[in-house]
Amino acid sequence: MTDIETQPASFTRGLFARAIHDDLVFPYPAPLDERSPEEAKVIRRIERDLKEMAAAGLIDAARSDEEETVREETIRALAERGILGLSIPQEYGGLGLSATGYAHVLGLVATLDASLGVLVGVHCGLGSKALVLFGSAEQKARYLPMLARGETLAAYALTEPETGSDAQNIKTTAECESDGSWRLNGRKIWIGNGHRAGVIATFAQTLVERRGEMVRRPTAFIIRPDMPGFRVVGTFRKMGIRGSTQAELEYKDLRVPAEHTLGDVGKGFGVAVQVLNGGRHSLAAACTSATKHLLDEMTRYAEQRVQFGQPIASFEITQRKLAAVAADAYAADAMLGVLGRLADDPTADQSLEAACCKVFASDLIWRAADETVQIAGGRGFVKPYPYERFLRDARINRIFEGTNEILRLFIALNGIAEPAERLAGNGSALKSPLRNVGLLGGFAAERLMQRIRGTASLDAPLDARLAKHKEKLEKHVGELATATEAVITRHRKAIIEKQMILERLANMAIDLFATACTISRTQRIIETGSETEVEKALALCDLFCVTAGRRFRAVRISLDEEADDDRRRAVAAIVRADRGYGVPSAVLPGV
Numbered sequence: 001m002t003d004i005e006t007q008p009a010s011f012t013r014g015l016f017a018r019a020i021h022d023d024l025v026f027p028y029p030a031p032l033d034e035r036s037p038e039e040a041k042v043i044r045r046i047e048r049d050l051k052e053m054a055a056a057g058l059i060d061a062a063r064s065d066e067e068e069t070v071r072e073e074t075i076r077a078l079a080e081r082g083i084l085g086l087s088i089p090q091e092y093g094g095l096g097l098s099a100t101g102y103a104h105v106l107g108l109v110a111t112l113d114a115s116l117g118v119l120v121g122v123h124c125g126l127g128s129k130a131l132v133l134f135g136s137a138e139q140k141a142r143y144l145p146m147l148a149r150g151e152t153l154a155a156y157a158l159t160e161p162e163t164g165s166d167a168q169n170i171k172t173t174a175e176c177e178s179d180g181s182w183r184l185n186g187r188k189i190w191i192g193n194g195h196r197a198g199v200i201a202t203f204a205q206t207l208v209e210r211r212g213e214m215v216r217r218p219t220a221f222i223i224r225p226d227m228p229g230f231r232v233v234g235t236f237r238k239m240g241i242r243g244s245t246q247a248e249l250e251y252k253d254l255r256v257p258a259e260h261t262l263g264d265v266g267k268g269f270g271v272a273v274q275v276l277n278g279g280r281h282s283l284a285a286a287c288t289s290a291t292k293h294l295l296d297e298m299t300r301y302a303e304q305r306v307q308f309g310q311p312i313a314s315f316e317i318t319q320r321k322l323a324a325v326a327a328d329a330y331a332a333d334a335m336l337g338v339l340g341r342l343a344d345d346p347t348a349d350q351s352l353e354a355a356c357c358k359v360f361a362s363d364l365i366w367r368a369a370d371e372t373v374q375i376a377g378g379r380g381f382v383k384p385y386p387y388e389r390f391l392r393d394a395r396i397n398r399i400f401e402g403t404n405e406i407l408r409l410f411i412a413l414n415g416i417a418e419p420a421e422r423l424a425g426n427g428s429a430l431k432s433p434l435r436n437v438g439l440l441g442g443f444a445a446e447r448l449m450q451r452i453r454g455t456a457s458l459d460a461p462l463d464a465r466l467a468k469h470k471e472k473l474e475k476h477v478g479e480l481a482t483a484t485e486a487v488i489t490r491h492r493k494a495i496i497e498k499q500m501i502l503e504r505l506a507n508m509a510i511d512l513f514a515t516a517c518t519i520s521r522t523q524r525i526i527e528t529g530s531e532t533e534v535e536k537a538l539a540l541c542d543l544f545c546v547t548a549g550r551r552f553r554a555v556r557i558s559l560d561e562e563a564d565d566d567r568r569r570a571v572a573a574i575v576r577a578d579r580g581y582g583v584p585s586a587v588l589p590g591v
């Protein structure tokens with residue numbers, strides 16, 4: 001077998017090519033208590049610790065929001081309980097949690113305080129994780145124990161003033177000196193923990209030889225704030241997650257010793273992407289866990305607020321809102337279980353599924369926070385009620401760790417690669433545009449030739465009550481594949497520029513992945529749950545699958561209405577030419 005044939009399959013990528021990889025989603029993973037009782041015990045202990053910290057006032061979301069910082073005593077308390085070593089292997093003094101376990105704990109932290117979730121997520125899931133995944137034995141021995149003990153925080157510094165989504169083209173440079181050390185010049189912005197981190201994973205362009213030519217490619221480095229040439233320029237005030245701190249960093253002839261490269265020279269983009277894959281998983285877990293908490297808050301408020309002589313929960317419009325958030329939270333949870341198994345399997349590919357979960361869960365928490373504010377009415381908008389903070393805190397999730405637009409492009413471009421190659425033999429023509437999709441393109445291109453396996457049917461044994469959802473799923477997978485082939489045939493290489501189409505294909509794939517995970521989880525509950533649990537699961541599964549199915553159909557139909565996209569392009573052209581809204585006022589033209 002060639003390397004291509006031995007590459008791991010992806011459930012989401014398969015969907016675009018009429019392939020349902022049952023084995024990646026079914027059977028649904030058992031809870032951690034069964035799979036890894038020791039780890040489950042540690043997580044339950046952390047859950048108790050976090051609750052105690054909250055009860056003792058050490059975790060206080062309203063206070064960190066007001067003070068725009070997380071207090072040192074809180075960071076110390078987390079460190080004492082091992083919570084800053086969640087993702088660090090036990091041999092280096094960490095708790096060595098699995099990806100599933102880590103994501104779950106981050107969800108608990110972020111639910112208590114979104115700002116604290118960002119602080120812990122950047123430290124454990126990005127900064128420390130870069131070392132865990134790519135550090136040399138010497139680097140790990142030197143830095144991981146102090147990070148696990150929480151003696152210092154870690155940061156992950158990729159974004160720059162000029163390059164955010166287009167992270168492959170960062171401007172920071174690293175020149176190699178005659179003694180093998182590096183000289184870094186550039187700026188990084190919005191770097192979480194950047195003002196107090198003692199260990200920072202960062203990225204700079206280095207000269208490397210590719211096919212006989214010298215080109216610039218990113219390399220990852222470990223830097224420390226005491227290295228000459230490092231400066232914290234300042235910190236930022238923000239809409240939400242105000243307790244977390246983001247800094248601007250300046251590297252001015254920053255001297256970095258030779259042994260501080262992380263991974264291979266010129267391979268920094270792969271480091272950035274792989275770390276972010278894990279980050280997206282835990283971010284999705286944080287959004288999902290916090291959404292469940294929002295549903296609790298919405299329900300509590302709706303039951304106690306009486307208008308027209310009745311609790312507002314008794315009104316149907318309120319019920320529609322509660323039901324929608326509950327069904328979507330059930331689906332998001334189901335997706336996380338599947339993603340966790342992929343993330344904990346070193347032979348599996350989780351990149352597309354992590355992107356699907358991040359997009360789905362971050363969109364969901366925004367809708368849920370918005371509905372929470374709406375249900376709370378005026379109290380939703382004013383302090384000291386927590387609802388306006390929930391909304392502010394929720395917003396960032398659609399922006400960082402890959403914006404949802406970029407992630408949708410990533411999903412769609414990966415999905416169409418194999419059908420495009422098969423249909424038009426133009427796979428190689430697609431390669432270079434894929435490389436240009438910012439942070440994710442290079443990674444996508446490496447996987448372009450991946451062999452699609454799987455069948456067009458969902459063959460896992462299912463309860464009869466799930467049969468209708470299985471049939472719809474199979475039908476819709478076929479429709480996604482047909483739609484993919486149609487748009488490739490219609491647009492050929494230009495499909496890469498047709499973002500309105502790509503966005504729709506991604507939305508269809510995300511809903512199909514979510515539906516498959518939801519069916520799988522429900523099947524497991526049917527097999528193992530009590531009668532009441534099964535009844536609840538079936539109700540949530542029904543609502544989600546039917547709603548997602550209708551959404552899928554609407555998007556599929558809109559794919560045939562390309563004239564609508566022409567209209568959008570025409571209006572966008574007018575807006576751009578007018579530099580905004582160019583129609584005179586209907587009341588006072590000229591003013």
Ligand SMILES: Cc1cc2nc3c(=O)[nH]c(=O)nc-3n(C[C@H](O)[C@H](O)[C@H](O)COP(=O)(O)OP(=O)(O)OC[C@H]3O[C@@H](n4cnc5c(N)ncnc54)[C@H](O)[C@@H]3O)c2cc1C
Pocket residue numbers: 122156157158159163164165166189190191192193238246396399400401402403404405406437438499
């Ligand atoms: C609070 C906060 C914390 C952060 N923490 C960190 C951190 O710890 N470390 C770090 O390195 N970075 C961090 N970031 C940076 C964050 O990851 C970036 O903001 C994000 O990647 C987007 O980059 P940008 O802001 O430059 O937006 P841009 O890339 O300028 O994008 C602006 C808009 O254009 C859209 N867009 C861009 N390109 C395309 C395209 N090709 N097609 C269609 N639409 C496109 C985007 O989706 C977005 O809606 C943080 C940011 C914030 C605000």
